[in-house]
Structures are given as structure tokens and as C-alpha cells.
Amino acid sequence: MTKQFKRYCKTLKLRDDPALIEEYKKVHAMGAVWPEITQGMKDIGIIDMEIYLDGNQLFMIMDTVTEFDHDAAMAVLATLPRQAEWEAFVAKFQKTGPQASAADKWRLVERIYELDQKIASTPERGYEKEC
DSSP: OOOEEEEEEEEEEBOSOHHHHHHHHHHTSTTTSOHHHHHHHHHTTEEEEEEEEETTEEEEEEEEOTTOOHHHHHHHHHHSTTHHHHHHHHHTTBSSOTTOOHHHHSEEOOOOOOTTOOSOOBTTTBEEEEO
16 A cells, blocks of 8 residues: 655754754754644644754755645644744744744755656645655
């Protein structure tokens, strides 16, 4: 049985401060993210998420349900319990303003290559991929 999902890739810059970057990594370590935050992401249709770090540049891979509407989902996410508090908490690590929402901070990137490219994509829509 195959599953369909949409994938979005995003970037965000952290402040270029090694101590803050180490603290940010600890905040995102296994089990350290507040449970309301991970549950909220699941509730809006995020199936899986990974974040990678290169220097002070973050790269996120976010897999969602196929009917996921990115902008609408991010708007709902911003209203969920403790989300604004979480965004304010992590803002000290990020090169963004303290009032910025998750949708304001994370920039969608455009996929320009896939090894076995079979479908077209845009960064706004994500893309469906069999897994």
C-alpha cells in the first residue's frame, strides 16, 4: 500500500551566535519541544517534520496530508494553544522579529531537481510523492 503526501521545504536563519545555536539545538532535542506544539502541528495535517542545521542556516522538510493548504494551515496553527508563546520563546534564537509568526519566519524554497522527477511542483503547493 502506498501513501500520498505533500512535502514542503523551508529555510530560516538563526542568529550567528554559537551559544544560542547550541541552546536552540537543545530546545529541539528529542522530547524537548512542548507537547502542545507538536500536537498542534499534527492537528493541522503535518505528518512528519525534520529540521537540519548548517552553520546558522536551518532547513526544514515538512510532509503533510495531500489536502494540506499551506497558508490556511499556518493561519490555523498560529491560533492554537501556546503557539504564540512558543514563537516568542524561539524568537531569541532566530534572525526575525519577536512578533513574527511561524509563517513569517520560515521561507518556502523551490524544488528544482528530483532524482526520478515525475511531477511538477511549486513551493506554494508542495508536491505529492509516493512513499
